[in-house]
Amino acid sequence: MKLYCLSGHPTLPCNVLKFKSTTVMLDCGLDMTSTLNFLPLPLVQSPRLSNLPGWSLKDGNAFLDKTELIDLSTVDVILISNYHCMMALPYITEHTGFTGTVYATEPTVQIGRLLMEELVNFIERVPKAQSASLWKNKDIQRLLPSPLKDAVEVSTWRRCYTMQEVNSALSKIQLVGYSQKIELFGAVQVTPLSSGYALGSSNWIIQSHYEKVSYVSGSSLLTTHPQPMDQASLKNSDVLILTGLTQIPTANPDGMVGEFCSNLALTVRNGGNVLVPCYPSGVIYDLLECLYQYIDSAGLSSIPFYFISPVANSSLEFSQIFAEWLCHNKQTKVYLPEPPFPHAELIQTNKLKHYPSIHGDFSNDFRQPCVVFTGHPSLRFGDVVHFMELWGKSSLNTVIFTEPDFSYLEALAPYQPLAMKCIYCPIDTRLNFIQVSKLLKEVQPLHVVCPEQYTQPPPAQSHRMDLMIDCQPPAMSYRRAEVLALPFKRRYEKIEIMPELADSLVPMEIKPGVSLATVSAVLHTKDNKHVLQPPPRPAQPTGGKKRKRASDDIPDCKVLKPLLSGSIPVDQFVQTLEKHGFSDIKVEDTAKGHIVLLQEAETLIQIEEDSTHIICDNDEMLRVRLRDLVLKFLQKF
């Protein structure tokens, strides 16, 4: 069993597991931090950006792709754990010769589609007259200013996919439900489990009858909107692959939400605008719910909230129909029947308005001061670029960063100098190290495998020994482009014994509670399933006919006799011989045992602890008689 590690990003993993001749890709996250190397793509021609010295707008859409560690066309299935971890799917399904199946839950697919749609839309609506790629050449890259000069594997950066590729990729997905057992080629069973992090987010169990690998990716124990994490089913794993822990282990999400609300209120009360760069799904639902409870008490009920994204409407609508994937509280609302999320009410009362983009209706409705939720959190493309340009010069305004995926300082770099306030309230509900060690104690895997980043404290806080995984035996770590041999040996495989065969078995008790039965049966293997059937009855000799060739008589040496065990008590053996008509028996003691002599028959039987040797003349009748008498004292296996 091997694990091929294709991504070095711990929260956007991409690993390939080879297990019982099945090749399973676990997630395909897309590391978009490389976009920070590019200038923002403005919706409106910005004289400031285009006049920055020495730089023209180059191909602003490039992403880190996979290495050539493994032939991706050999991947049998891809398991997706949540919508953030499927963003690279079109690159794999459309460009590598992949012919397998992708498994994901319905919310993951629907929301993943929205995220991809938004991304494609953001990029495509600002087409560039020219694109450059020659700079990726190593010789030229060397001459470029830092940090581009130092960027690794630039050649793997790719252009953004198209909507057509997205649709084609998504059509390869098969929908699954939590706790659904999916058979892969009869050899391996995979099962998604609720992971508590996002709508439809899942951890996966990959198991055969005797081995179990758990893949934990992006899990949360906090009670937000999704169904709680299923921990019990992770128990008894041989290997637990742990990825997607919180990116901000020192921040408490609850505290951050409080800070978010108070900063928002403060800015708005002072007549400023609030910009929240965000993804169109996920934490935004929780933020809207908090604001729903908060705005009246904070006196903000007259402030408009705008949610601007090409998929804003879809995201809000979809969130309301996935009752089965929500936490208990939200499910019970559906029974009333009421929409599970209160943003339905915010929309109804006109407090929250959503628009596909800043063009069109929005420009008519736009009132300030206001709160705007929009993407993309990298500040490099999407409507957020416009608001940064619009509001950046006034210190009344505030931008609040809630998504933890990008360094906010780097994201802000091209907009400097900025007058607007910048607040960093990263909300990452994924497991922190305390929760991880509790989880590992609870589910007790034999081995833990994780990205190398988790086995040491973060570089910026190297003294914080609590910010790393602590378990026994120590976790095996991996880094990008590494192949790990997972530490377990398969010993057993399931086989089915047909009832007719089972009836014919004769068990004998060897020790109290332990019985044995020798089995001789025909093995049938089909679709990786093994079945034992009773051996066919020996063909009846067709009476009277003389066999023609001597070779017909030659026994098939592959008809195996059972092994023997036990020992022969000499006295009893001699008695038995006498009972069967042998006389003239003489017993001699030797160093290791005895020799029984049948003088008349010129036969010698050496009996030792672990062996019996019958030496006789060529008298088959006699030999067979003696053999059967000896066998009476021995057990067959």
Added chain:
Amino acid sequence: MPEIRVTPLGAGQDVGRSCILVSIAGKNVMLDCGMHMGFSDDRRFPDFSYITRSGRLTDFLDCVIISHFHLDHCGALPYFSEMVGYDGPIYMTQPTQAICPILLEDYRKIAVDKKGEANFFTSQMIKDCMKKVVAVHLHQTVQVDDELEIKAYYAGHVLGAAMFQIKVGSESVVYTGDYNMTPDRHLGAAWIDKCRPNLLITESTYATTIRDSKRCRERDFLKKVHETVERGGKVLIPVFALGRAQELCILLETFWERMDLKAPIYFSTGLTEKANHYYKLFIPWTNQKIRKTFVQRNMFEFKHIKAFDRAFADSPGPMVVFATPGMLHAGQSLQIFRKWAGNEKNMVIMPGYCVQGTVGHKILSGQRKLEMEGRQVLEVKMQVEYMSFSAHADAKGIMQLVGQAEPENVLLVHGEAKKMEFLKQKIEQEFRVSCYMPANGETVTLPTSPSIPVGVSLGLLKREMAQGLLPDAKKPRLLHGTLIMKDSNFRLVSSEQALKELGLAEHQLRFTCRVHLHDTRKEQETAVRVYSHLKSVLKDHCVQHLPDGSVTVESILIQAAAHSEDPGTKVLLVSWTYQDEELGSYLTSLLKKGLPQAS
């Protein structure tokens, strides 16, 4: 001998009061817990005393499964769990869990408040009963206990309807509940994988009907409604609040929009508003088209269909009214029917199945003079139309499902005996499987022969698989091993490993036979002759002449020695272990016959 036992307490050769007991591998499961619409006495609920006379139901039943929210499948549930007493788990899908208590409450109101029945379950009992419900997702494998697992499949019949697979080890039963094999305007088609259950329990409402295409039926329906409205008549469509109602609403809504019709469409109030809301929230359970377009246009937000008020029934002019309940046995639909029945301009369209004893059934069977309460006789002059919009599978659909699931046996419930008989024959002919149709209280017993799963050591398995990739029909290869049974842990290992694991030493049994040969030559030459002789006879075996002068055949050792007394005789010592018994014995007899003369 293990067996599966099935006893219908309701829905055996009957429609209504669905309740089927299944015993499989020592587990007892109750499928559905319905009421009968044709009765208002004791017979309306299943006779639960059949399950156990003295003991508690909870001790006897491992779980209860409800297939969908129709009252003939869940109507007796609060009575069963709260009045008879059952505290175990009740499984149903989430939409069923949401809608079921509302229908039960409605049913209770009609029974207690309108008919004044005493000793009926209370609202509180409905709530307590629903607390015992565990929601099941589609395709999720729910582990009821360590051995019993259930899995739900999409059934299409109404929102949240499911078929259930009940599985213990390698034995399984599939219960379809009610299902529909053709997608309609708001639901998808039932689907099941090739799960090869030991038994498929299927509904057979339309066992003998093969419905014409859905499109024709819809066109007919719309034409009739349109004609009636055009000539100023009123159309009454009795429906149940959830299910067909939404289907027909979507149909009329789109028709009205397309034709730009002005006649009002009403929906009798009460459940409707709420019902439509459920449909909006459970979009993933509807069909593909609705799921794809719901963001732009939610099909369950109707523009042309308004809430009905009692007073509207007397207003003049054409109108279309959907009213509950669907079989005209009580409530608003019956009231409106009585008002409109006398006018031949009007029309009543029955869109679904009617249980015997209901007004719906009477008018459909051609009765035109109905005796109402108080000895009144109601003359029916309005047109009576029947349009099968029931979302049940027809005969073709049932056959299709049997083909999909590939069961070993089929059992029919939820249908009429005569029609079942016909379908039973058809299934037995076409699929060559046994088909049963027990009456209520009658038990069907099916012997099963489950195979036994054991763990085989990979070494043994690989050794065996490496030997023969192509199975030979004439000479099947045998796998030899030892089955170690320790508690409930069964493992098949090679004999060597079994000995080792149990700490037992192998006992070697060896034979050495002296074969006397007349040969005057030297021992070495005798050995050479033996070698060439064996080599020519035993072509398939490995015969070797070793440097020390001995000859081996596989692992059998043959040595030639001089006779101590007779120089003209040589002694061959043939030595083999018990494991080579056949070959050793064969060799001695072969050598005894002597060697061929050297040429």
